[in-house]
Amino acid sequence: MAAAEQEFDCDPSPLATLRHSTSHVMAQAVKRLYPDVKVAIGPAIEDGFYYDFAKAEPFTPEDLERISKVMAEIIKADVPFERQEMARADAIAFFRERGEGFKVEILEGIAADRVSLYRQGDFIDLCRGPHVPSTGAIKAFKLLSTSGAYWRGDERNAMLQRIYGTAWATQDELDKYLWRLEEAKKRDHRKLGRELDLFDFYDVAPGAPFWLPNGMILVRELEKFARESLDLHGYQEISTPMLVNKRLWEQSGHWEHYQDNMFKLEVEGEIFSLKPMNCPESTYVYKRALRSYRDLPLRYSEMGRDHRNERSGTLTGLVRVRQFTQDDAHIYCRPDQLQDEITALLRLVQEWYKVFTLEPSFKLATRPESYLGTVAQWDAAEQALHDALRANGIAYEINAGDGAFYGPKIDIHVEDVLGRLWQIATIQADLTMLPERFQLEYIDADGQPKRPVTIHRAIFGSYERFIGIVTEHYAGAFPTWLAPVQARVLPISEKHAAYGRAVHGKLRGARVRAELDDRNEKLGYRIRDAQLRKVPYMLVVGEREAQDGTVSVRLRTGEDLKAIPFDRVLADFSREISSREPVLTVGRS
Numbered sequence: 001m002a003a004a005e006q007e008f009d010c011d012p013s014p015l016a017t018l019r020h021s022t023s024h025v026m027a028q029a030v031k032r033l034y035p036d037v038k039v040a041i042g043p044a045i046e047d048g049f050y051y052d053f054a055k056a057e058p059f060t061p062e063d064l065e066r067i068s069k070v071m072a073e074i075i076k077a078d079v080p081f082e083r084q085e086m087a088r089a090d091a092i093a094f095f096r097e098r099g100e101g102f103k104v105e106i107l108e109g110i111a112a113d114r115v116s117l118y119r120q121g122d123f124i125d126l127c128r129g130p131h132v133p134s135t136g137a138i139k140a141f142k143l144l145s146t147s148g149a150y151w152r153g154d155e156r157n158a159m160l161q162r163i164y165g166t167a168w169a170t171q172d173e174l175d176k177y178l179w180r181l182e183e184a185k186k187r188d189h190r191k192l193g194r195e196l197d198l199f200d201f202y203d204v205a206p207g208a209p210f211w212l213p214n215g216m217i218l219v220r221e222l223e224k225f226a227r228e229s230l231d232l233h234g235y236q237e238i239s240t241p242m243l244v245n246k247r248l249w250e251q252s253g254h255w256e257h258y259q260d261n262m263f264k265l266e267v268e269g270e271i272f273s274l275k276p277m278n279c280p281e282s283t284y285v286y287k288r289a290l291r292s293y294r295d296l297p298l299r300y301s302e303m304g305r306d307h308r309n310e311r312s313g314t315l316t317g318l319v320r321v322r323q324f325t326q327d328d329a330h331i332y333c334r335p336d337q338l339q340d341e342i343t344a345l346l347r348l349v350q351e352w353y354k355v356f357t358l359e360p361s362f363k364l365a366t367r368p369e370s371y372l373g374t375v376a377q378w379d380a381a382e383q384a385l386h387d388a389l390r391a392n393g394i395a396y397e398i399n400a401g402d403g404a405f406y407g408p409k410i411d412i413h414v415e416d417v418l419g420r421l422w423q424i425a426t427i428q429a430d431l432t433m434l435p436e437r438f439q440l441e442y443i444d445a446d447g448q449p450k451r452p453v454t455i456h457r458a459i460f461g462s463y464e465r466f467i468g469i470v471t472e473h474y475a476g477a478f479p480t481w482l483a484p485v486q487a488r489v490l491p492i493s494e495k496h497a498a499y500g501r502a503v504h505g506k507l508r509g510a511r512v513r514a515e516l517d518d519r520n521e522k523l524g525y526r527i528r529d530a531q532l533r534k535v536p537y538m539l540v541v542g543e544r545e546a547q548d549g550t551v552s553v554r555l556r557t558g559e560d561l562k563a564i565p566f567d568r569v570l571a572d573f574s575r576e577i578s579s580r581e582p583v584l585t586v587g588r589s
């Protein structure tokens with residue numbers, strides 16, 4: 001969609017209409033306060049709106065306060081929004097006369113003969129509408145932030161000043177939204193990543209994290225969790241090369257359709273690429289031997305390190321990266337095994353997410369308009385997916401026509417504690433892409449060669465993204481099995497250092513990630529420090545504890561469980577960690 005049409009295309013839902021109307025009121029207030037400023041565009045966006053202005057200096061927080069005050073006056077005056085139609089040529093003349101060059105440029109890019117304008121009081125804007133009847137309909141708004149933004153998002157164009165705001169139907173809803181925003185800021189994984197020394201980013205490697213020792217513990221624990229589970233469920237792990245000749249991508253079709261997202265290199269006169277996905281290479285493992293119907297299913301899992309050339313402007317922390325590690329798998333099965341495989345996969349997804357107290361929701365995406373394979377193949381595969389979902393008692397939505405061109409799929413989202421929805425896992429039935437393009441076969445019971453079905457699936461999605469999501473989900477307070485430091489031993493004073501060292505040593509011996517904090521600081525200071533680091537348990541030891549062989553257990557939540565025999569604490573740790581308890585249970589057995 002061209003930019004000129006985009007800004008003209010308003011979302012007509014009531015909330016978007018309210019927000020878009022608020023953006024007009026904001027522009028009116030800005031023009032009133034700063035008459036020389038030129039207006040660009042001001043659409044409703046998710047949860048709010050913005051408006052871009054041509055102004056030499058950025059808006060300051062004080063500016064936003066003044067603008068908000070004027071907006072409140074305009075709202076109080078309850079000025080009606082009036083629609084007016086004009087010939088496009090007249091509108092061009094109108095805005096040219098007012099010196100509003102951006103509006104002229106937009107109008108020049110529109111094909112229609114007539115356009116609509118909206119006026120409220122002394123402010124008139126080019127706009128398709130709709131709007132609320134009058135400014136008094138705006139009950140709750142807040143201006144949130146400012147940023148620079150290029151005209152039409154193009155860095156060759158003029159830099160404009162953008163003001164973001166939000167508007168809601170009631171003050172109560174606005175307050176709730178502002179709370180969520182505040183909470184999301186506190187939980188931002190980029191902020192927590194730095195504060196808790198999990199990972200960091202440096203501009204020498206945009207979109208690729210540097211994992212710090214604490215963050216690497218998260219990676220390792222997740223890998224361990226995944227491997228234990230996959231071993232149990234009949235997967236075989238493989239690892240395929242990252243740097244691959246373009247011949248492979250030509251065969252898979254990526255060269256034709258996906259080249260722009262791939263990093264390419266020239267090696268000895270030939271073109272290679274860093275793999276953007278692991279699918280085609282897994283076929284080499286499948287094809288190494290003649291497969292019989294009795295060999296299937298073959299489940300190849302891979303911790304696939306992939307690279308995708310995302311534009312640097314779109315990169316965001318761990319959730320939008322250039323380098324990531326998928327917890328990938330490709331399952332090769334007979335068509336009659338598809339339903340059982342999907343059933344097992346859905347069970348696995350539920351089992352995994354339960355460990356992280358994430359609530360999954362499921363969407364089945366069906367045959368799109370343009371597809372490969374036959375309708376009969378598609379119908380059978382879609383039926384298998386439906387049946388597998390039902391067999392697991394899963395409620396699901398249908399995204400009609402949203403399947404991949406090579407097969408239907410199940411997309412799995414999780415909702416975090418702030419009610420945000422993240423797509424993480426995907427289960428895709430591939431009837432044609434890998435099987436046809438790589439001519440995969442197995443010898444069936446009748447002695448004839450047949451094509452297997454491939455299932456592409458990832459449950460974490462990628463380790464990077466999943467760690468970003470759970471860091472925010474837990475607000476950095478990881479369950480003990482994941483926590484980089486699981487316990488801190490705090491001797492009350494120098495006199496108890498020896499007992500503290502003994503306790504620390506026994507914890508380490510039992511593979512508890514424990515630290516000894518015997519710094520010459522007040523106990524209160526050291527407790528607060530451990531809480532800030534979100535260490536689940538503090539074990540305080542003094543005279544009485546040393547005598548009785550106990551430790552005083554404190555939780556990062558501030559709860560004080562008092563003295564408990566150390567042997568019991570040790571046993572509790574082992575149980576809590578090995579069973580990957582989602583909540584803190586040590587000292588409560």
Ligand SMILES: [Zn+2]
Nearest residue numbers: 126127128129
């Ligand atoms: Zn408008």
Ligand SMILES: [Zn+2]
Nearest residue numbers: 278279456457
């Ligand atoms: Zn794949």
